[in-house]
Amino acid sequence: MRPPAMKPLTLMGLLTAILLTAVSLYAVEDIPAFGDEDSAVNKYIKLFSIDSDARLVDNLNAGILPDEIRNKIYDLGFIKGPTCPGCQDENYPSLAEGNYKIEFIKKGTWLGGRLYTKDGWDVLIHEGEIFYNEPQQYYFISEANGGLSVYRYNWPVRVTEKTEEETFIINAVTSGLADYRGYDTMGEETVILTGAIGVILLLRRRGRL
Amino acid sequence: MTPKKPYKRDVIIEVTTNLMFPLTLLFGLYVMIGTGGTGGGFQGGTILASTFILYITVHGHVKGREKMPESVNALFKSLGLFLYNGAGWICILFSLAGAQWLNMPAFWPVTDFVGVAGSRSFLVGYMVSVGIGLTVMASFVSQYFDLAWKEDEEMESGE
Numbered sequence: 001m002r003p004p005a006m007k008p009l010t011l012m013g014l015l016t017a018i019l020l021t022a023v024s025l026y027a028v029e030d031i032p033a034f035g036d037e038d039s040a041v042n043k044y045i046k047l048f049s050i051d052s053d054a055r056l057v058d059n060l061n062a063g064i065l066p067d068e069i070r071n072k073i074y075d076l077g078f079i080k081g082p083t084c085p086g087c088q089d090e091n092y093p094s095l096a097e098g099n100y101k102i103e104f105i106k107k108g109t110w111l112g113g114r115l116y117t118k119d120g121w122d123v124l125i126h127e128g129e130i131f132y133n134e135p136q137q138y139y140f141i142s143e144a145n146g147g148l149s150v151y152r153y154n155w156p157v158r159v160t161e162k163t164e165e166e167t168f169i170i171n172a173v174t175s176g177l178a179d180y181r182g183y184d185t186m187g188e189e190t191v192i193l194t195g196a197i198g199v200i201l202l203l204r205r206r207g208r209l
Numbered sequence: 210m211t212p213k214k215p216y217k218r219d220v221i222i223e224v225t226t227n228l229m230f231p232l233t234l235l236f237g238l239y240v241m242i243g244t245g246g247t248g249g250g251f252q253g254g255t256i257l258a259s260t261f262i263l264y265i266t267v268h269g270h271v272k273g274r275e276k277m278p279e280s281v282n283a284l285f286k287s288l289g290l291f292l293y294n295g296a297g298w299i300c301i302l303f304s305l306a307g308a309q310w311l312n313m314p315a316f317w318p319v320t321d322f323v324g325v326a327g328s329r330s331f332l333v334g335y336m337v338s339v340g341i342g343l344t345v346m347a348s349f350v351s352q353y354f355d356l357a358w359k360e361d362e363e364m365e366s367g368e
Binding site for chain 2: 026167168169170173174175177178179182183185186189190192193195196199200203204
């Protein structure tokens with residue numbers, strides 16, 4: 001049997017397919033490269049900065065978190081400090097002695113899926129911590145202009161702190177769903193539509209539309 | 210021609226459903242569009258779909274077709290995805306291909322009036338969420354219609 005001649009509808013379908021392919025290529029071109037320092041995942045948020053001091057720097061180089069920084073972090077409420085002398089911290093991962101380790105990282109290092117854009121000390125959760133088996137990036141401290149700035153890596157904390165500034169949406173869940181992860185949600189919606197079309201093709205008989 | 214019902218008519222259930230129908234639709238719309246508070250497209254669409262499913266369950270699929278005709282259903286199904294992708298397209302078109310896909314503040318006609326924050330919330334709240342909601346609602350209702358037909362045919366052939 002000879003194939004039928006190309007109808008206007010078929011031509012429209014071909015044009016739509018070409019257009020969709022072009023859009024897909026355009027969208028893929030736009031996705032930031034993995035490890036891009038400006039992409040949302042790789043940024044960390046600045047918590048506070050304190051005046052630098054030779055003693056603090058020596059402490060950090062020796063692998064000890066100074067009490068000034070630790071108390072400031074406790075004040076922010078991410079970790080509750082010990083309620084009595086000699087107790088453990090209230091929630092995990094804690095900043096008690098032996099639960100973390102400090103390493104100096106040079107600018108331009110590629111580590112843990114992140115590109116370091118400044119020199120600084122990385123506070124890692126230690127291997128022996130109760131809930132984390134591997135060392136994890138936790139806090140980042142860098143020295144600049146005579147001050148020590150403390151940053152925190154954490155995706156949920158980053159979203160809750162920065163969502164209004166970056167996306168102008170009050171609701172952090174909606175901004176995550178429709179803005180930070182917009183491509184993902186588009187795929188989910190397409191999956192639902194495809195499922196409905198599949199049910200139509202399987203169950204619906206001809207002439208019942 | 211009114212179709213013969215295989216079950217006994219229950220006035221209480223039918224009247225309650227008729228009363229609930231607009232209110233549940235309104236609640237579904239509130240959840241779907243109220244992105245400043247709780248909810249969003251998926252939840253709102255599911256509530257809207259449950260409204261129609263309740264109506265079809267009580268009144269049968271022939272009367273349910275009057276509330277949700279097949280043409281409207283098919284339109285909603287594709288229009289939802291079209292709105293979502295359209296929000297991304299608008300950003301490219303109105304910035305003359307300067308902005309990225311789904312880069313909301315590039316939507317300058319709205320940005321001029323209500324500012325960057327307003328345009329972003331407008332696109333996410335009204336185009337993206339409503340798009341998701343329409344697709345979810347129409348897909349679920351269409352699947353329910355198909356299953357109701359199937360059951361009806363089996364009952365007919367059994368008699």
